[in-house]
Amino acid sequence: MNTELKTKINVAQFAYGMKNDKVIRISEVEKGLACGCECIGCGSPLIARKGDVKVHHFAHHDGNKNNCNESILHKLGKQIIQDKCVVGIAPLTIEVKEIDIVGRYHSKEFTNRKYTLQFNNVIPEQSAGDFQPDLTCFTDDGVIFIEIVVSNDVSPEKTEKVKERGVATLSIDISACSAMSDMEELIQAVMYDSPRYWVFHPVHEQIQQEMKEELEAEIGLINDKIRQLVTLKYDLVCRSSITQAPQDTQLEPKPNQVLLLGFSSGYGYSRKKGRDFDCSLLMCGKLIQGYSSTNYNLRGNGGYDIEKVSFDESLIPKLDSMTFPCVVEFEFKMVTVYGRPQMVVSNIVQ
Numbered sequence: 001m002n003t004e005l006k007t008k009i010n011v012a013q014f015a016y017g018m019k020n021d022k023v024i025r026i027s028e029v030e031k032g033l034a035c036g037c038e039c040i041g042c043g044s045p046l047i048a049r050k051g052d053v054k055v056h057h058f059a060h061h062d063g064n065k066n067n068c069n070e071s072i073l074h075k076l077g078k079q080i081i082q083d084k085c086v087v088g089i090a091p092l093t094i095e096v097k098e099i100d101i102v103g104r105y106h107s108k109e110f111t112n113r114k115y116t117l118q119f120n121n122v123i124p125e126q127s128a129g130d131f132q133p134d135l136t137c138f139t140d141d142g143v144i145f146i147e148i149v150v151s152n153d154v155s156p157e158k159t160e161k162v163k164e165r166g167v168a169t170l171s172i173d174i175s176a177c178s179a180m181s182d183m184e185e186l187i188q189a190v191m192y193d194s195p196r197y198w199v200f201h202p203v204h205e206q207i208q209q210e211m212k213e214e215l216e217a218e219i220g221l222i223n224d225k226i227r228q229l230v231t232l233k234y235d236l237v238c239r240s241s242i243t244q245a246p247q248d249t250q251l252e253p254k255p256n257q258v259l260l261l262g263f264s265s266g267y268g269y270s271r272k273k274g275r276d277f278d279c280s281l282l283m284c285g286k287l288i289q290g291y292s293s294t295n296y297n298l299r300g301n302g303g304y305d306i307e308k309v310s311f312d313e314s315l316i317p318k319l320d321s322m323t324f325p326c327v328v329e330f331e332f333k334m335v336t337v338y339g340r341p342q343m344v345v346s347n348i349v350q
Contacts, residue, residue, distance in 0.1 A: 013055065013057035013058075013059075013180055014057060014058055014068065014069055014072050014179035014180060015027075015056070015179060015180045016058070016072060016076060017037030017038060017039065017048075017058050018037060018038045018039070018040050019035070019036055019037045019038070023079055024037060025182075026048055026050065026056045027056065029048050031049070031050035033045070033047055033061060034048075035048035035058075039058070039060060040071065040075050040076070041068030041069075041071030041072045041075070042068055044060050044062055045061040046061060047059050047060075047061050055180065057180065070151055072179045073150050073174055073175075073179055074134075074150050076186060076190075077150075077172065077177075077186075077190050078124050078134055078135055078148055080187050081119075081122055081135055081137075081146060081190060081191070082122045082124060082135065084187065085118065085119040085120070085121070085122055085137075086116060086117065086119070086191055087116070087117050087119075087172070087190075087191055087192075087196075088116050088117075088191060088192035088196075089114060089115050089117055089170075089196070090114055090195075090197070091112065091114045092111070092112040092198070092204070093109060093110070093111050094109070094110040094111075094208050095107055095108070095109045095110075096108050096208060096211045096212045097215075098215050098219050099219075100219050100222050100223055101223045101332075101334075106215060106222070108211040108214065110207050110208075110211060117137075117139065118139070119137040119138060119139055119144075120139060121137075122136070122138070123135070123136045123138075128145070128165065129161075131158055131162075133145035133146065133169070134148045142168075143168075144168045144169070144170060145167050145168070145169040145170070146170050146171075147169065147171045147199065148190075149171055149174065149175060150174060150175050151175060153171065153173070159199055159200065162200045163200050166202050168200065168201040168202060168203070169198070169199040169200050169201075170196060170199070171196060171197055172194055172196045173195045173196065174190055174194045176189075176194065177194065257328065257329050258284050258285075258328055258329070258330060259284060259285035259327055260282060260283070260284055260285075260322075260324060260325060260326050261283040261284060261285055261325050262282075262324045262325075263281065263283060263311070264279075264280075264281050264283070265281070265311075265313055265316055266278075266279055266280075267279065278313070280310060280311050280312070280313045280315075281308045281311070282310075282311050283307075283308060284306070284307045284308075284309055285304040285306070285307070285325065286304060286306070286307040287304060287305075288301050288302065288303050288304065288305050309330070310343075310345070311344055311345035311346075312333070312335075312344055312345065312346050315345065315347070315348060318348060322350070326350060327350075328349060328350050329348070329349040330347070330348060330349075331345065331346050331347035331348075331349065332346060333346040
């Protein structure tokens with residue numbers, strides 16, 4: 001006997017048929033028409049081919065060459081879950097991401113370990129209004145739909161209908177299975193091993209929304225802190241005022257405002273670094289700070305120092321029209337300079 005031919009399987013071959021409304025394997029029946037089986041996929045009479053050369057398999061008696069494997073696998077998958085009333089659920093990770101005002105990513109993550117779902121009853125092809133899930137499964141906590149995928153995944157239209165009904169729906173992909181496999185292999189694949197994911201789950205949607213709201217609140221606090229730090233860094237300080245301004249106008253910066261003294265913008269080539277450079281700086285007044293320590297006593301301090309702040313060169317026309325010094329508010333954006341993130345003034349509000 002040629003063992004190589006004996007183990008060679010045609011992808012169009014199948015080892016399962018229906019007899020007396022029961023799924024039966026080729027090894028359990030007599031050969032030829034005496035098997036008394038019908039095709040699980042199309043219902044046509046089958047012949048059991050059980051020779052000495054080819055792998056034992058069923059064939060359509062009428063010579064139908066149509067490949068019923070997808071239909072057979074689909075029905076076998078449904079039958080297995082209907083009989084066993086159990087499916088394994090793979091580990092699940094839900095993640096939400098948001099970006100703060102300086103472009104940094106923040107995330108929250110929820111992880112659920114794998115577990116097993118036990119059903120009280122499973123009904124195939126039960127209508128659910130304007131669509132029909134492959135399986136409607138009843139648990140102690142409610143209803144779950146299951147879609148058995150062999151070739152085409154759950155369509156966007158069906159996904160929307162599932163979401164509208166608010167029913168948890170699981171997709172199980174058995175496209176890698178073979179209609180020639182042993183039943184135990186198929187059962188293991190359908191119940192546990194085949195890829196699966198939640199098309200929709202109301203609890204997961206709720207968890208995701210709650211995490212999103214929590215993350216947005218946290219980023220709101222982070223953004224406030226960033227704004228405060230920026231204000232402190234470029235602050236004129238609202239505790240002081242300048243009286244010697246043009247036309248004797250008193251400049252009294254408020255919180256988040258800056259005393260703008262002037263600006264400078266230029267570009268050129270750095271021989272030391274071997275590259276072009278572009279430098280646009282705002283000159284801001286900043287209170288001179290002084291602190292005493294255990295080995296240092298501050299006699300006094302006052303006045304302003306110059307703080308240089310980078311700005312977008314598109315602001316040059318606006319700056320050209322301004323009179324200095326003046327009190328303004330800055331708006332910032334994050335840019336990348338030589339591969340590094342840097343905050344620059346993107347707008348000036350008087």
